[in-house]
Amino acid sequence: MKDWFVRHRIVVGVAAMVVVIAVAVGYVVVTVKDQNEAASQPGAPVADGLLFVDNDGGQNLVSTLDSTGKRTPGSIKCLRVYKAAGTTVCLRMTLPNAYEAAVFDSSGAEVRTVPLPGTPSRARVSASGKVVSWTVFVTGDSYLSPGGFSTRTGVLDLRTGTLIESLENFTTTVDGVPDKRANENYWGVTVASDDNTFYATLGSGSKTWLVKGNLRARTMATVHESAECPSLSPDQTRIAYKKRGGRLGTWQLYVLDLASGKETELPGSDGVDDQAAWLNNAKLAYAKVQTGGAPTIYESAADGSGQPRELVAGASSPGPVS
Amino acid sequence: MYVASTRQTKTTPAEGGSWRSRVPTTVLLLGTVSLLTDISSEMVTAFLPVYVIFNLQMSYLQLGLLDGIYTGATAILRLVGGHVSDRVRRHKAVAVAGYGLSAVMKLVFPSVGASSVGLGGVLAVDRAGKGLRTGPRDALISLVTPKEKLGEAFGVHRTMDTVGALLGPLATFVMLTWLTTRPGPIFMISFCFAALGVIVLISFVRQPRLERVPGKPVTMGATLALLRNRGMRRTTIAAGLLGLATISDAFVFVVLQKVSGVAPTWLALMPVGTALTFLLAATPLGKLADKIGRWRMFFAGHVVLFVVYLLLLGPFSGVILVIVALALHGLFYAATDGVLMAHGSTLVPDHLRAGGLSIVQTGQALARFASSVFFGLFLQSLAFSSAVLIAIGALAAALVGVYLLIRPEVSR
Numbered sequence: 001m002k003d004w005f006v007r008h009r010i011v012v013g014v015a016a017m018v019v020v021i022a023v024a025v026g027y028v029v030v031t032v033k034d035q036n037e038a039a040s041q042p043g044a045p046v047a048d049g050l051l052f053v054d055n056d057g058g059q060n061l062v063s064t065l066d067s068t069g070k071r072t073p074g075s076i077k078c079l080r081v082y083k084a085a086g087t088t089v090c091l092r093m094t095l096p097n098a099y100e101a102a103v104f105d106s107s108g109a110e111v112r113t114v115p116l117p118g119t120p121s122r123a124r125v126s127a128s129g130k131v132v133s134w135t136v137f138v139t140g141d142s143y144l145s146p147g148g149f150s151t152r153t154g155v156l157d158l159r160t161g162t163l164i165e166s167l168e169n170f171t172t173t174v175d176g177v178p179d180k181r182a183n184e185n186y187w188g189v190t191v192a193s194d195d196n197t198f199y200a201t202l203g204s205g206s207k208t209w210l211v212k213g214n215l216r217a218r219t220m221a222t223v224h225e226s227a228e229c230p231s232l233s234p235d236q237t238r239i240a241y242k243k244r245g246g247r248l249g250t251w252q253l254y255v256l257d258l259a260s261g262k263e264t265e266l267p268g269s270d271g272v273d274d275q276a277a278w279l280n281n282a283k284l285a286y287a288k289v290q291t292g293g294a295p296t297i298y299e300s301a302a303d304g305s306g307q308p309r310e311l312v313a314g315a316s317s318p319g320p321v322s
Numbered sequence: 323m324y325v326a327s328t329r330q331t332k333t334t335p336a337e338g339g340s341w342r343s344r345v346p347t348t349v350l351l352l353g354t355v356s357l358l359t360d361i362s363s364e365m366v367t368a369f370l371p372v373y374v375i376f377n378l379q380m381s382y383l384q385l386g387l388l389d390g391i392y393t394g395a396t397a398i399l400r401l402v403g404g405h406v407s408d409r410v411r412r413h414k415a416v417a418v419a420g421y422g423l424s425a426v427m428k429l430v431f432p433s434v435g436a437s438s439v440g441l442g443g444v445l446a447v448d449r450a451g452k453g454l455r456t457g458p459r460d461a462l463i464s465l466v467t468p469k470e471k472l473g474e475a476f477g478v479h480r481t482m483d484t485v486g487a488l489l490g491p492l493a494t495f496v497m498l499t500w501l502t503t504r505p506g507p508i509f510m511i512s513f514c515f516a517a518l519g520v521i522v523l524i525s526f527v528r529q530p531r532l533e534r535v536p537g538k539p540v541t542m543g544a545t546l547a548l549l550r551n552r553g554m555r556r557t558t559i560a561a562g563l564l565g566l567a568t569i570s571d572a573f574v575f576v577v578l579q580k581v582s583g584v585a586p587t588w589l590a591l592m593p594v595g596t597a598l599t600f601l602l603a604a605t606p607l608g609k610l611a612d613k614i615g616r617w618r619m620f621f622a623g624h625v626v627l628f629v630v631y632l633l634l635l636g637p638f639s640g641v642i643l644v645i646v647a648l649a650l651h652g653l654f655y656a657a658t659d660g661v662l663m664a665h666g667s668t669l670v671p672d673h674l675r676a677g678g679l680s681i682v683q684t685g686q687a688l689a690r691f692a693s694s695v696f697f698g699l700f701l702q703s704l705a706f707s708s709a710v711l712i713a714i715g716a717l718a719a720a721l722v723g724v725y726l727l728i729r730p731e732v733s734r
Contacts, residue, residue, distance in 0.1 A: 020518055028511065096368055
């Protein structure tokens with residue numbers, strides 16, 4: 001056997017290479033064919049409509065579900081998308097390891113692109129459609145471990161064209177004390193209807209805070225501990241966020257009532273890692289990965305009643321259609 | 323190809339003239355194996371952030387922390403891989419195991435899903451494969467190459483290796499943009515490139531025949547005793563000292579972006595700039611090292627790195643600074659990466675080659691890891707400019723120390 005291989009090794013090698021290439025091409029062809037079918041599968045009916053990124057179709061097309069559950073694929077391709085008052089923000093790849101935020105107006109015209117310093121994580125547009133924000137992961141920016149990470153959050157004001165590239169330059173107050181930490185991260189911005197007040201996450205060491213900030217004054221102050229990726233309700237009275245069950249536990253969604261300070265747990269949301277989106281004042285949508293599967297979009301009642309409802313599988317980045 | 327590879331596996335100096343005799347065919351074949359394997363692994367590296375954040379909807383932070391641990395683990399495996407291949411006198415077999423392990427892991431990725439422990443484990447085994455194969459692979463290159471061409475041979479190998487590292491992210495980008503964003507096909511194509519590499523290694527590369535050296539058994543003790551040899555010991559210490567003063571690429575790029583004032587998007591392109599000069603200069607500098615002395619070239623490479631650090635202090639700025647600094651950073655790698663192995667090969671007898679090279683490599687890798695941890699700690703409390711000043715001071719001290727330490731012993 002060994003001698004035979006030694007004599008025929010070139011032939012065997014070439015044959016093996018041909019087999020490997022054939023298997024690869026065959027597998028890719030089958031997958032691509034299969035994904036075209038997946039892209040047209042209907043989802044659950046969503047009363048006010050749902051805008052999302054279709055992952056299963058393999059093209060990341062921004063698609064919509066309507067009140068009958070019909071799925072309509074759109075034309076733009078994004079990794080993260082969010083739309084409000086006609087303004088769409090689309091975070092997408094431009095080169096290997098390079099990303100940009102593209103902003104579209106209500107006519108679908110691209111009005112602004114901003115290069116991003118890392119891999120997109122979160123995207124939001126304020127209710128008025130005037131203030132766009134995003135968070136990216138910057139790899140190689142944290143030095144403690146090679147391959148460590150940090151986040152960078154940008155805010156773009158479309159009225160003035162002002163671009164805030166990082167919240168790190170804002171003046172921050174932690175628990176009433178001016179903050180002098182060097183190593184801190186901000187992520188997951190949500191801007192209020194006055195287009196000036198915002199909420200975000202501050203992470204430093206092993207702690208996270210919900211911060212409330214002022215875009216014009218460039219200031220922030222902590223208002224709550226252990227809250228990540230806040231999302232302000234359309235009526236401005238509540239904030240949804242994810243919070244860890246324990247030190248290393250999974251995340252779960254909570255809704256904080258700003259007036260009373262009451263925190264409500266959303267049952268069945270454990271294992272979530274997303275910035276929840278309000279579809280209206282009563283419903284929240286978020287993506288969650290089922291064990292061993294693709295991300296699926298769920299809807300939960302904001303008052304914590306009932307279990308989540310599955311809206312569409314193989315999809316992420318949920319948001320309202322408006 | 324068959325004829326050429328059998329002829330070249332003997333360590334007779336190749337006769338000049340035809341292009342084929344420049345470096346042994348085995349070196350070109352091992353370069354091809356590395357090229358294909360690097361396409362495979364860099365495809366996954368480029369895909370991983372997208373995969374983790376979008377396909378698995380996880381936060382990237384869950385992975386970052388584990389990365390440092392692997393560096394330590396693979397360092398030990400390098401020593402084991404090197405030693406075992408000397409002991410059984412079958413470098414190729416150990417290299418096949420290492421390359422094969424990494425290849426198979428590409429198929430395991432999809433099945434662990436969104437478990438950070440599972441993903442960490444797969445990445446760890448993938449790195450383990452890399453640790454295992456590096457020693458025997460470099461030993462093979464050195465064993466089939468005549469002594470006076472070692473620098474060139476390692477240069478050619480590193481050039482081909484880096485070409486693969488550049489093509490990998492491109493392949494991922496092309497697939498994501500035009501074909502599919504589903505993870506299955508990307509891991510499958512990555513596996514196929516790795517499998518092609520393993521096939522080239524198994525079918526086309528031949529293990530050079532090594533006679534057992536009477537009275538000189540290959541034991542762990544004998545391998546470690548190499549450090550009793552003065553040249554070997556001083557080389558290891560010197561490479562380690564310089565490694566301690568070498569800050570990680572990521573840090574260089576981030577500081578460069580801040581100092582030069584270019585857009586943050588440039589951060590994505592900076593590794594490409596370094597890799598381009600590295601691949602263009604590796605072979606000519608390797609050849610030059612054969613002429614003027616490999617240790618001298620290795621030392622000169624670190625002087626170039628010193629210049630890069632000085633540039634980071636920011637007397638200049640803008641795109642020009644980025645281009646000059648990246649060109650020099652690539653030159654640093656071209657003058658040191660393969661050249662150190664070429665130099666090490668001249669200090670270690672054939673029967674202990676893989677283990678000996680692993681010692682030098684491991685010392686350097688651990689030192690660099692230690693330096694990245696130290697700089698990480700500095701940066702928690704210090705500004706960039708003070709960290710750069712510390713790096714400059716450390717490298718200057720290491721250069722002086724190494725110059726005094728090594729000067730009389732190793733001129734070539």
